[in-house]
Amino acid sequence: MISTFALHPAASKALIAKAVLKLPLFARAYAKGRIFFGRGSGNAAILKQLLGEDAPPPVNYVSGMIAQNSPCSASGSNWTPSVCLFKGERWYGEDLDFLRQFEPGDVFIKGANAIDPEGRVGILIGHPEGGGIGLPYGILKAQGIPIICPVGLEKLIPSCPAAAKGMGILNAGPRLGMRLGYIVLDDVLAVTEIESIRLLYGLDATMIAGGGIGGMEGAVMLSVESDDEALLTRMVRDMKALNRTPASKLKKKACAECVNPCIMMTKQ
DSSP states (O other), X not given: OEEEEEEOHHXXXXXXXXXXXXXXXXXXXXXXXXXXXXXXXXXXXXXHHHHGGGSOOGGGTOXXXXXXXXXXXXXXXXXXXXXXXXXXXXXXXXXXXXXXXXXXXXXXXXXXXXXXXXSOEEEEEOSTTOHHHHHHHHHHHHHTOOEEEEOOGGGBOSOHHHHHTTOOGGGXXXXXXXXXXXXXXXXXXXXXXXXXXXXXHSOOEEEEEEOOSTTOTTOEEEEEEOSOHHHHHHHHHHHHHHTTSOOOOOOBOOGGGOSSOOGGGSOO
């Protein structure tokens, strides 16, 4: 028998967050090593699952977003430090200092803006020095540290390398939103809704549709086949509960605060 269901983006983030905690790689690093959480709404969802009330609120943990009709910086200025854990406990200090202490078994977690059918991910970059991935990436590659990438299938595109062609802050012309660069990562452990269903229920899922209206904009629709009716029933009930996850209310920076104005500031 086949079960079908749709998840809106916030529900997908919650599902993926639960699955990331089940990864053996994550569990080992949490118990015995180091975990670095990059900024972003997906990582904020993981931290909520992991730390509960001690997790930083998303408004203080998201630096860039696509919201209010354009990609832009977040409106908040009261950003909390990056969450770094050593043997399950918060570590406070400079991000790069923490990364330089990484050892085998440690992990870096970073969300993405795109994923393609080959499992490559794309990350938009608004910071001229590479932001939350550009600066750490050299250290991670030099040390051979794995990158876990929670990313929903609402962000599925045909090809991340094709998307990156010509992108760059210095190449920006007329636009809606901030000037952007683009980095493609093809060596990450991407965790989408499909991997999440496998990790949490031991079942194979297939994406069969996307999009929606009335609060389901950006939804991902999946089908799951199994002879275990009880398991499918439990899974579908869990998906129903996840869809009660409230959508993000975060807002982008006000246009009046922008140092590189775009067409959003014009009246036409």
